[in-house]
Amino acid sequence: MSVTIKDVAARANVAPSTVSRVISDSPLISEKTKRKVHKIMDEMGYQLNYNARILAQKSTKTIGIVMKNSTKESMHNTFFPEVIRGISALCSKYDFSISLTTGESEEEIFNDTVKMVGGKRVDGIIVLYSKKDDKVVPYLLESGIPFVVIGKPLIESGNIMFVDNDNVQAAKEATNYLLNFGHEKIAYIGADTEFEVGEARLNGFLQAMRDKGLDVSNAYIKDTQMDPNHGKQVVAELMDLAEPPTALIIPNDLNALIALTSLGERNLKVPDDVSIISFNNSMISEVSNPPLTSVDIQIFQLGHEAANCLIELINDPDMFKKSVIIPTVIHERSSCTTLKV
Amino acid sequence: MSVTIKDVAARANVAPSTVSRVISDSPLISEKTKRKVHKIMDEMGYQLNYNARILAQKSTKTIGIVMKNSTKESMHNTFFPEVIRGISALCSKYDFSISLTTGESEEEIFNDTVKMVGGKRVDGIIVLYSKKDDKVVPYLLESGIPFVVIGKPLIESGNIMFVDNDNVQAAKEATNYLLNFGHEKIAYIGADTEFEVGEARLNGFLQAMRDKGLDVSNAYIKDTQMDPNHGKQVVAELMDLAEPPTALIIPNDLNALIALTSLGERNLKVPDDVSIISFNNSMISEVSNPPLTSVDIQIFQLGHEAANCLIELINDPDMFKKSVIIPTVIHERSSCTTLKV
DNA sequence: TTGATTTAAGCAACCGGTTGCATAAATGTT
DNA sequence: AACATTTATGCAACCGGTTGCTTAAATCAA
Numbered sequence: 001m002s003v004t005i006k007d008v009a010a011r012a013n014v015a016p017s018t019v020s021r022v023i024s025d026s027p028l029i030s031e032k033t034k035r036k037v038h039k040i041m042d043e044m045g046y047q048l049n050y051n052a053r054i055l056a057q058k059s060t061k062t063i064g065i066v067m068k069n070s071t072k073e074s075m076h077n078t079f080f081p082e083v084i085r086g087i088s089a090l091c092s093k094y095d096f097s098i099s100l101t102t103g104e105s106e107e108e109i110f111n112d113t114v115k116m117v118g119g120k121r122v123d124g125i126i127v128l129y130s131k132k133d134d135k136v137v138p139y140l141l142e143s144g145i146p147f148v149v150i151g152k153p154l155i156e157s158g159n160i161m162f163v164d165n166d167n168v169q170a171a172k173e174a175t176n177y178l179l180n181f182g183h184e185k186i187a188y189i190g191a192d193t194e195f196e197v198g199e200a201r202l203n204g205f206l207q208a209m210r211d212k213g214l215d216v217s218n219a220y221i222k223d224t225q226m227d228p229n230h231g232k233q234v235v236a237e238l239m240d241l242a243e244p245p246t247a248l249i250i251p252n253d254l255n256a257l258i259a260l261t262s263l264g265e266r267n268l269k270v271p272d273d274v275s276i277i278s279f280n281n282s283m284i285s286e287v288s289n290p291p292l293t294s295v296d297i298q299i300f301q302l303g304h305e306a307a308n309c310l311i312e313l314i315n316d317p318d319m320f321k322k323s324v325i326i327p328t329v330i331h332e333r334s335s336c337t338t339l340k341v
Numbered sequence: 342m343s344v345t346i347k348d349v350a351a352r353a354n355v356a357p358s359t360v361s362r363v364i365s366d367s368p369l370i371s372e373k374t375k376r377k378v379h380k381i382m383d384e385m386g387y388q389l390n391y392n393a394r395i396l397a398q399k400s401t402k403t404i405g406i407v408m409k410n411s412t413k414e415s416m417h418n419t420f421f422p423e424v425i426r427g428i429s430a431l432c433s434k435y436d437f438s439i440s441l442t443t444g445e446s447e448e449e450i451f452n453d454t455v456k457m458v459g460g461k462r463v464d465g466i467i468v469l470y471s472k473k474d475d476k477v478v479p480y481l482l483e484s485g486i487p488f489v490v491i492g493k494p495l496i497e498s499g500n501i502m503f504v505d506n507d508n509v510q511a512a513k514e515a516t517n518y519l520l521n522f523g524h525e526k527i528a529y530i531g532a533d534t535e536f537e538v539g540e541a542r543l544n545g546f547l548q549a550m551r552d553k554g555l556d557v558s559n560a561y562i563k564d565t566q567m568d569p570n571h572g573k574q575v576v577a578e579l580m581d582l583a584e585p586p587t588a589l590i591i592p593n594d595l596n597a598l599i600a601l602t603s604l605g606e607r608n609l610k611v612p613d614d615v616s617i618i619s620f621n622n623s624m625i626s627e628v629s630n631p632p633l634t635s636v637d638i639q640i641f642q643l644g645h646e647a648a649n650c651l652i653e654l655i656n657d658p659d660m661f662k663k664s665v666i667i668p669t670v671i672h673e674r675s676s677c678t679t680l681k682v
Numbered sequence: 683t684t685g686a687t688t689t690a691a692g693c694a695a696c697c698g699g700t701t702g703c704a705t706a707a708a709t710g711t712t
Numbered sequence: 713a714a715c716a717t718t719t720a721t722g723c724a725a726c727c728g729g730t731t732g733c734t735t736a737a738a739t740c741a742a
Contacts, residue, residue, distance in 0.1 A: 002461075004727090004728055004729080005728065005729060005730095006728080006729095014691070014692085015691065015692045015693075016692090016728090016729080016730095017691080017692065017693075017694090017729095017730075017731075018690090018691060018692075019729095020728095020729065020730055020731085021691090021730090021731090023729090024730085028689080028690065028691080029690070029691080030689080030690060030691090033690075033691080047459035047460065048459075048460060048728090048729080049396075049460065049461050049727085049728050049729065050456075050460035050461060050462050050729095051392055051395045051396045051401070051460075051461055051462070051727085051728080051729090052396055052697090052727070052728035052729035052730085053728080053729055053730075054392045054697095054729090055390075055392045055393055055396050055696095055697050055698065055699085055727090055728080055729075055730095056696075056697050056728080056729050056730040056731085057697085057729085057730065058697070060392070062440075077418065077419060077422060077624070078418060080421075080422045081418060081421045081422055084441070087443075088441070088443040088444075088445075089443075089445065091443040092443040092444050092445065092449060092453075096443070097440055097441075097443070097457075097462070098440065098441040098443055099403075099438055099439065099440050099441075100425070100429070100438075100439040100440075100441065102428075102429040102430075102432040102433040102437070102438070102439055103429075103433050104429075104430065104433065108433060112433075115391075116438075118388035118389075119388065119389055119390065119391035119392075120343075120390050120391060120392055120698095121391050121392070121438070226624070228624065228627050228628050231628075254624060254625070254628070257625070257628050257629065258628045260630065261628050261629065261630045261632075264630050283418070283567070283569065283595060284595070284598070284625070286569050287569050287572075287595070287598050287599045287602050288598065288602065289601065289602045289605050289630065291602075345697090345698055345699080346698065346699060346700095347698080347699090355721075355722085356721065356722045356723075357698090357699080357700095357722090358699095358700075358701075358721080358722065358723080358724090359720090359721060359722075360699095361698095361699065361700055361701085362700090362701090362721090364699090365700085369719080369720065369721080370720070370721080371719080371720060371721090374720080374721080389698090389699080390697085390698050390699065391699095392697085392698080392699090393697070393698035393699035393700085393727090394698080394699055394700075395699090395727095396697090396698080396699075396700095396726095396727045396728065396729085397698080397699050397700040397701085397726075397727050398699085398700065398727085399727070461728095
C-alpha cells in the first residue's frame, strides 16, 4: 500500500537498514548518502510507520491518562481541560502522544488501564486522582510501568511519584484567612473522604480550627456533588441550623457559584452576611457576582509537572521516586469580609 | 521479556498460529484446544501485545481527536470535557482508544495530525471544530483516512461526514424567542466568523431580524474572547451606545456570566433591563443569578454521534457520506422577559 | 606498496503478532 | 475397505521498521 523503507531502499540502491539509519540521523551514514536518501524519501512521499517502530523499539512515546470520566462526580469541570493542557504542553515538547481511558465505571477504567499497560500501548501513565480502594494504582505498582499520580497516593506514597498541592496546608490557609476576618462559625463543604484531596483538606480545616481552640460541629461538615439541587440543599441545611455558619469553604468555583445563588435566594448577601472562599480560581471566580476569593491550585502546573516527572521516569525508570508539591495561593476578591458583630 | 504467543505455543505444544486463533476465538479451532491454550495463557500470564497486532492487522482501533488546545480562544471550557465524554462512551463500547493532539499552535496541531495519520497511529479522526483557512481538513481529505468533523465543513461539505447543530436555525430561534418578547434592539455577541459556528449563528440572527423587517446596526454585532476583561468591555461598548440593546445573544454560558456581572456593575438588572439568551446550557446557566435561558446544543450527543459516524465509516470506508444534525432546544429560565415599554 | 585502522554500508535476525495455504486427522459415504 | 469430505492444526510469509555484527571501501601510517 504505502511506501515502505524497503521501497525507498530499492530506489536508492541502498539497504533498508541504511534508510532506517538515515531516518534516525545516525552518524554511521555519510552526509552524501543521507542527502540522496532524503531526496528519494521526499520524491516517493515516504512516511514512517510508527507502529512498526514501536514494535521494534519497544517504546511507544505515548503516555496514558487515567481519568474518572463520569459526568458529575468527577473532576470539577474546569480541572480536566486545564490539566490536559498542562500535560499536552510537555508531551508536545518531547514528542509524546496522549492516550485516554474511555471507561465510565471504575471497573471499565481499570480494564482500560490494564489494556494500555499490559498491551504495551503506553510507556507511562498519569493517574488524575487519588482515591480510596482504588485498584488502578496497586496494579500499576505491580506492573512496574512508570507512572505518576496527581494527588497524594494513599499507599506506599514513598514509592510512588506524585504531584500534588499541599492540600492540608491549603485548607489551613483558607481557614485561617476566614479566621482572621473574625469568623468562627465556619462550615466546610466538600468532605468527600473517598478522594484523598477531600480528606486532606478536611484535615487542614479541622487543624486550623483546633489550633485556634475552636470546636467544629459535625453539622458544619458537608459533602456535596456537582449538582445544583444537591448543592442548594446543602446550603439550605447549613443556613437552617440554629447557629448558621458565617463563612463557607467550598471545594470548587462552580459549587461556590451554586452556593452564591442559593444564598441569594434566601436574601443572604455575600460577603456581608456570609463569606465564601472556594478552590480552583477558575474564570468563574473572576466573573461571578461578587467575584470569589479562591485558592489557586494551579491546575495547569499540576499537569505540566506530572508529565515532566513521568517523562523523566520513563527515561530513567530506576530514578529516585520524587514527589513535587505545587504551591497554592489565595486570590483575594470580594467574597470574604470581616464578621459583623 | 514478557510472555509471547510463541512461549504459550511451546508450552501448549501447538503452533503460534493456533494460539493466535484461540485469541481471536476463531471457529477453526476446536473447543478442546481452546480450553487447553486458554489455561496455559492464564498460567503464564500472557498478555496480547497490541502493537504487534496493529502492525499485522493494519488496524489500530484508535481514533484521533484534533482539537484546538489553547487556553482562551478555544472551545468554551465546558465543551471539551463534554464532547470527549460523548466520544468516550462510544469508543468504550466498540473497544476503541482515543488519542489526542497535543499541539498549541495551528502549525503544531497540523503536524500532530500528520503524524497521527501518516504514521498510521489511528484508524480515523474527529475534528472538533470547523474553521476558515484550516489546513487539517484538506489534508485529511487528501489522505483518504476516515474522518468526521464536529461543525459544518467549509469545503466539500457534501463529501465530508460531519455532525453539527443547525446553527443558523438555532440562532434564528434564539432571536425569535427574544423578538417574541417584543425586543427589537438585539445585540449579537460572538461573531467570530473565523469559525463556521460563529458565522452560521450570525447569519441565523440576521435572517430572523430581516424576516421581521428589522435593521441591525453593525454596532450591535460584537466579537468576544473568553476573557473577562474583554467581555466586560464589549458589554460596556454596547451599553454606552446612544441606543443600547435591550437584549443580548451570547455564544456561551461563561460569557453570559461575564455579561451578567458586567451589567450588574452598571446597575442594570437581568431580565428587567436587559434580556440574555446564551448557548450551551451548561451547569453555569442553571446556577447563575438569575438562571440563564440557554440554547442546549447537546454537546455530549455531538461527540457521541461523531464517534458513531466515524466508527461506521471506518468499518465501511466507501459508505455514503452522511451528515447528522443534532437538534437544539431552548431551555427557558429567568434571563429573558417582555420588553418594558 | 602493504598492512592497520577508520568509516560507510549491508546482512539478517528480531519485535510479536496474523493469515493464506497446505496438510494431517477425523468423519462420512457407498 | 477405499475414497471423498470435512475439520483441525501447522508452516511460513508478512506487517514495517531497528540494530548487532560483518564486510567492503576508504583513509592512514610506515
